[in-house]
Amino acid sequence: MNIEFVDLKRQYLSIKKEIDEAIFDSLQNTAFIGGTALKQFEDAFAQYAECTYCIPVANGTDALEIAMTALGIGAGDEVIVPANSFVASAEAVSNCGATVVFCDVDPRSYNIDVALIEPLINQKTKAIMPVHLYGRIAPMQAIQQLAKQHQLLLIEDASQAHGARYGGKMSGHYGDAATYSFYPGKNLGAYGDAGAIVTNNEALYNQAKRIANHGRIAKYNHEIIGRNSRMDALQATILNIKLNYLDDWVERRQHIARLYSELLQDNPHIQLPKDEPEDQSAYHLYVIQVAESKRNALKDHLKNKGIATGIHYPIALHQLKAYEHLQHQADDFPIAQNASKCVLSLPIYAELRDDEIEFVVESIKAFFT
Ligand SMILES: *Cc1c(COP(=O)(O)O)cnc(C)c1O
DSSP, rough: OOOOSSSSHHHHTTTTTHOOOOOOOOHTTTOOSHHHHOOOOOOHHHHHOOOEEEEEESOHHHHHHHHHHHHOOTOOOOEEEEESSSSHHHHHHTTTTEEEEOOOOTTOSBBGGGTTTGGGOOOTTTEEOOBBBGGGOOOHHHHHHHHHHTTEEEEEOOOTTTTTTTTTBBBBBBSEEEEOOOOTHHHSSSSEEEEEEEOOOOHHHHHHHHHHTEEEEEETSSSSOOOOOBBBBBHHHHHHHHHTHHHHHHHHHHHHHHHHHHTTTTOOOOOOOOOOOOEEOOOOOOOEEOOOOHHHHHHHHHHHBBBBOOSSSSOOOGGGGGGGGGGGGGGGSSHHHHHHHHHEEOOTTTTHHHHHHHHHHHHHHHHHH
């Protein structure tokens, strides 16, 4: 059997007719920038995300950077970011001129450890950026309380958490803004780069929208120095179709996660993802943990069986060369450091079949016997 880590072709084939027709229509209408598809996505995604406003932008990294810039975060400010994430979370902070302050993560959820945030707060701290990693929303009630207490802004990186809930609420409910990426492999993926900011704050909406479109208030009238970070109309057209399927796809991911957990629960060599009662993870990734001495061998063993896996992430952010100027030691963030050595992401996507999941599980079990 050959099992891809993410099989974008299967998903495309399942909705091919609708997609092909919509793209063809867009070409006929030469509606490439702005227009009705974009407006439709803005409204539909705001509604989906249960926020008042949505600002479609060019990608998920820009979404973070524009949201922070629009909130006035910049040079001299510090932003607290989990040490276990995709680099974009930290990169966006650096690119808006602020300083990244890493925080270690919780060993079971892999999300920012709330208990470790407060000691990092000082006069320069301007914001906290929880990242809802692997599809699981960080404990937002506690984080919001901390942010209120210290008058900090809260930007949620929800790029892996389309469709996730925490205490019944989606990303963006507790924070000043939440940002999404529609990179092709995400739970909701475009056919290229795309991203969005969602918020309930009207001033933030107006400012972010202006920044993303050259600071423009009317044609050739530019109020501030902005940038070009528009979502392509073609990507909006594709996302408008795919958004209708997102809930079904997320449910299927949750089913796959349950199946993996059921089938692997008795294996003493594997730490499974842990579900808390208030969690409704969107399972962007299904991440297990094994002994450091076994991780790479297990990955190779699965590869030999035709099963692709991933490591999210093999180098913790504080160990990246890009962040060596912060002069951290590996064990400054021991949990993130340990995760980088021990985690393994199994294939998970809506089109993955049950018999394939069983094959993955059997192959893992065979490795440990
Ligand atoms: C994918 C991702 C991003 C950035 O998305 P792009 O659209 O690739 O810029 C940011 N944060 C996290 C956690 C991500 O997984």
